Amino acid sequence: MTLFDPAQYKIVERQVYSMTASNYEKYGSKTFETYATPLLENAELRQGQHVLDVACGPGIPSLMAASLVGPGGTVTGVDLAPGMVELARRKAKERGLKNVIFQEADGEALPFPDESFDVVLCNHGLVHMTDRIKALHEMSRVLKKADGVLALSVWSTPDRALTIGIVAGTIRELWPAAVVPGAPMWFDFGLEGVLEKTLSDVGFQDVLISRFISSLEAENPEEYWEGVVGISGRLQMLLKNIPEDVASQIRLNIIKAAERFRGTDHKIRIPCEEVIAVARK
């Protein structure tokens, strides 16, 4: 059985997500803005606040937050993958945003002093961390004591976060070796009560949990497949490293599963539930 190696996992994470960064714009930009919207609404950002966006990816929540906090506020986005940081910086420049900066940093060892930020955002980033508790302690540490707010989102369970649940289920069925015990999984916080308990155990207070369902729209199942593969570096790597016939069967099964979501207008709409937590330090 393969053993989980956190250090190696991070090295791969940096590489594969740098590789797929540009695909976020091609396939995922609109989708990820949709996913980031409820998180930002729950965070209730105000003008002048200092915000940290942990595992910012291509900077989608960061850039949206930069407009909300205005010129008197700042947003700092950090991500492990240099390709993501580069893309986020380019987008900030294109939009002429001067109050947002991006840099490479690890959510489990943040390079900021205690109590630096009013708000910490983490949009589907926690599920990528190898030590989630350490990462949550770091988020708490850098939050200001008075009114510091954490706003964090994770995926729901595979049967509800279907956009990625379909993919995970198909892989588990056709290539069970892909599941490495101890490795971070997308759905680790999806069950009722798990995220709430985890945040309370770390010391966060007034934890408020809400669930939000959006849907991923595609013209056809093939477009959906291209999108999910396009943005997931881990999935691309897996498909390259398994026998070709298994990889094609995974593709076929996922396309077949997506077909079930074709609406009367012939478009594919796959529901995806996310869990959003807002808590105080």
Next chain:
Amino acid sequence: MAINEELLAILCCPKCKGEIQLNDAQDGLLCYACKLLYPIKDDIPIMLIEEALPIDSPASS
């Protein structure tokens, strides 16, 4: 290369959370306590412990 001064002001060493300083060559951020240099590439500081370079003494910077 021009690292944003404001950014530098809010950064600390990710390992010990202590102060860091721009090195003379201006291509890295130094933590004297941990004896680590965090490289700056294309104006982006890489604040990762795993990517930091060990330094023997402050003089080697």
